[in-house]
Amino acid sequence: MAEYVNVAVDAMGGDNAPVEIVKGAIEAVNESDHVKVFLTGQEEQINNELSKYTYNKEQVEVVNATEVIETAEPPVMAIRRKKDSSIVKALYLVKDGVCDAYVSAGSTGATLVGGQVIVGRIKGVERPPLAPLIPTEKGCALLVDCGANVDARPSHLVQFAKMGSVYMESVMGVKNPKVGIVNIGAEEEKGNALVKETFPLLKNCPDINFIGSIEARDIPSGLADVIVCEAFVGNVILKMYEGVGGTLIKKVKEGMMTTLRSKIGALLVKPALKNTLKAFDLEQYGGAPMLGLNGLVVKTHGSSKSVEIKNSVLQCITFTEQNINQKIKEKITMEEN
Amino acid sequence: MAEYVNVAVDAMGGDNAPVEIVKGAIEAVNESDHVKVFLTGQEEQINNELSKYTYNKEQVEVVNATEVIETAEPPVMAIRRKKDSSIVKALYLVKDGVCDAYVSAGSTGATLVGGQVIVGRIKGVERPPLAPLIPTEKGCALLVDCGANVDARPSHLVQFAKMGSVYMESVMGVKNPKVGIVNIGAEEEKGNALVKETFPLLKNCPDINFIGSIEARDIPSGLADVIVCEAFVGNVILKMYEGVGGTLIKKVKEGMMTTLRSKIGALLVKPALKNTLKAFDLEQYGGAPMLGLNGLVVKTHGSSKSVEIKNSVLQCITFTEQNINQKIKEKITMEEN
Numbered sequence: 147m148a149e150y151v152n153v154a155v156d157a158m159g160g161d162n163a164p165v166e167i168v169k170g171a172i173e174a175v176n177e178s179d180h181v182k183v184f185l186t187g188q189e190e191q192i193n194n195e196l197s198k199y200t201y202n203k204e205q206v207e208v209v210n211a212t213e214v215i216e217t218a219e220p221p222v223m224a225i226r227r228k229k230d231s232s233i234v235k236a237l238y239l240v241k242d243g244v245c246d247a248y249v250s251a252g253s254t255g256a257t258l259v260g261g262q263v264i265v266g267r268i269k270g271v272e273r274p275p276l277a278p279l280i281p282t283e284k285g286c287a288l289l290v291d292c293g294a295n296v297d298a299r300p301s302h303l304v305q306f307a308k309m310g311s312v313y314m315e316s317v318m319g320v321k322n323p324k325v326g327i328v329n330i331g332a333e334e335e336k337g338n339a340l341v342k343e344t345f346p347l348l349k350n351c352p353d354i355n356f357i358g359s360i361e362a363r364d365i366p367s368g369l370a371d372v373i374v375c376e377a378f379v380g381n382v383i384l385k386m387y388e389g390v391g392g393t394l395i396k397k398v399k400e401g402m403m404t405t406l407r408s409k410i411g412a413l414l415v416k417p418a419l420k421n422t423l424k425a426f427d428l429e430q431y432g433g434a435p436m437l438g439l440n441g442l443v444v445k446t447h448g449s450s451k452s453v454e455i456k457n458s459v460l461q462c463i464t465f466t467e468q469n470i471n472q473k474i475k476e477k478i479t480m481e482e483n
Numbered sequence: 484m485a486e487y488v489n490v491a492v493d494a495m496g497g498d499n500a501p502v503e504i505v506k507g508a509i510e511a512v513n514e515s516d517h518v519k520v521f522l523t524g525q526e527e528q529i530n531n532e533l534s535k536y537t538y539n540k541e542q543v544e545v546v547n548a549t550e551v552i553e554t555a556e557p558p559v560m561a562i563r564r565k566k567d568s569s570i571v572k573a574l575y576l577v578k579d580g581v582c583d584a585y586v587s588a589g590s591t592g593a594t595l596v597g598g599q600v601i602v603g604r605i606k607g608v609e610r611p612p613l614a615p616l617i618p619t620e621k622g623c624a625l626l627v628d629c630g631a632n633v634d635a636r637p638s639h640l641v642q643f644a645k646m647g648s649v650y651m652e653s654v655m656g657v658k659n660p661k662v663g664i665v666n667i668g669a670e671e672e673k674g675n676a677l678v679k680e681t682f683p684l685l686k687n688c689p690d691i692n693f694i695g696s697i698e699a700r701d702i703p704s705g706l707a708d709v710i711v712c713e714a715f716v717g718n719v720i721l722k723m724y725e726g727v728g729g730t731l732i733k734k735v736k737e738g739m740m741t742t743l744r745s746k747i748g749a750l751l752v753k754p755a756l757k758n759t760l761k762a763f764d765l766e767q768y769g770g771a772p773m774l775g776l777n778g779l780v781v782k783t784h785g786s787s788k789s790v791e792i793k794n795s796v797l798q799c800i801t802f803t804e805q806n807i808n809q810k811i812k813e814k815i816t817m818e819e820n
């Protein structure tokens with residue numbers, strides 16, 4: 147068993163559970179013999195789904211959990227009370243060392259709270275951020291934090307920069323990743339109180355490649371590899387990607403349907419366009435890791451289909467094999483110098 | 484002279500000054516006989532530009548100003564020292580009651596500082612916000628504040644909501660405009676400290692149509708008419724519009740150029756597409772008004788061409804004729820009830 151990366155998958159989380167979750171887990175298992183998935187949730191339903199597929203039985207285990215945490219439930223209460231839920235059970239698999247990683251499309255709040263309370267923080271990490279990959283013209287960038295810690299302090303942002311750098315370098319293979327702090331102007335004296343306090347700390351940080359302030363308009367063009375901001379701003383950035391992207395693509399489609407001439411044109415451009423726009427689809431990157439925990443906790447979109455679950459599970463292999471948490475531990479401790 | 488709305492136009496501000504600024508001012512004058520423009524800046528250069536056009540001489544006046552405030556200059560210092568600059572002179576025209584409104588494509592900082600220091604706030608207004616119109620699927624929405632007041636307090640946001648409502652109702656003709664506060668979730672208990680404190684104040688505000696929290700992803704779809712947020716977040720929203728929009732349109736164009744088939748299609752869809760996307764162009768709406776000043780101060784994009792200057796000048800007519808400042812005064816005073 148030691149040869150596998152063990153991933154606990156919340157089979158009951160998200161809009162398409164358990165069908166798409168189980169499907170994605172099996173797709174991951176069928177794509178890599180380095181991984182074993184532990185599906186937590188209502189045994190009967192999971193086994194029912196599993197019976198549809200062919201796979202190596204050694205790579206899949208079902209862990210029964212009778213309860214489900216709903217998205218709307220207050221997360222702290224849910225984690226405390228629903229001990230037999232698919233989320234809590236999956237998180238304990240990581241805490242107890244049975245699994246290396248956790249993947250859920252369920253309640254973000256419960257995953258964030260449970261990650262901290264059950265899995266626990268790496269020693270020295272003050273606030274574990276949620277860090278999704280977002281598409282850019284040059285590939286992708288890591289957005290830290292996009293929703294875990296509102297009202298963050300400067301020292302938190304410095305740790306986000308360090309952990310994000312480790313992730314982009316070791317998981318995504320970006321050498322000496324460029325770190326930028328989101329600001330409302332490129333000049334050093336601009337910004338709100340948080341950014342003004344954080345800027346000199348990042349500037350004096352020897353173990354990151356800090357390129358200074360970046361304006362939000364420069365994020366999609368790929369100016370920085372690690373985008374540091376507090377959670378409220380990060381969440382707005384992520385949601386604006388979805389909102390502006392969705393509306394614009396809708397407008398493009400509408401525009402193409404206005405005349406007979408444009409309708410014919412639309413048929414001709416469609417295949418090429420589909421390919422290019424795919425590179426700009428947020429969901430292709432799998433889930434968002436929560437950095438700085440004793441284990442890997444990955445949150446995927448509530449609307450995740452099997453492909454996103456598969457990518458998230460496969461992402462856990464690189465993360466674990468690259469020893470990311472050990473590297474984060476080392477980088478965070480260097481802070482004391 | 485009393486029949487004109489008098490608009491001071493900074494002829495030296497922006498990337499395309501004075502050529503496009505003077506051109507835009509003349510276009511406004513030739514479109515409306517309700518407006519008179521006062522062009523501030525280097526007399527000789529302005530007259531040189533003016534000599535290119537035919538227009539009613541009674542509607543244009545040149546006010547000589549020998550200095551220019553550069554975009555990179557620290558604004559407080561610039562306003563204090565460059566008394567003979569095109570920006571300071573134009574602002575004094577408003578302060579002294581010669582003009583009703585001010586339009587500049589120059590330094591945002593100098594306009595914001597000068598607006599407060601020279602033109603001055605309406606009694607009772609704590610912080611005048613910068614409030615651009617942004618495109619949505621349903622038309623447009625007002626984003627308050629997008630850059631004037633970092634580290635705002637809850638009482639400021641409540642005033643933003645009131646002033647924004649007056650603007651959308653009286654200038655844009657939206658009956659009972661829907662006011663939303665930008666948040667990281669739709670539930671009332673979500674948000675950072677600022678939003679949590681502001682939410683109940685907005686909820687209990689009798690003279691606005693508060694619809695609660697809106698997530699950034701719902702802004703482009705047009706869920707709210709007045710979008711309330713503090714300046715840092717507002718600036719990120721505005722810049723994400725530009726950044727995601729620009730990158731996506733670039734990707735669409737690239738996608739259309741990948742194969743012979745798609746190139747032919749592109750030729751066919753182009754005219755229809757251009758029309759649809761025009762409705763999503765930030766610059767068509769003219770400038771962003773700074774609300775709550777004793778007079779109207781409008782900041783347009785640094786890259787403004789004549790059409791944006793023209794639209795900004797024409798926008799001043801509605802603003803002035805609709806007595807917006809009187810309405811803002813009344814709404815702000817109601818706060819005490």
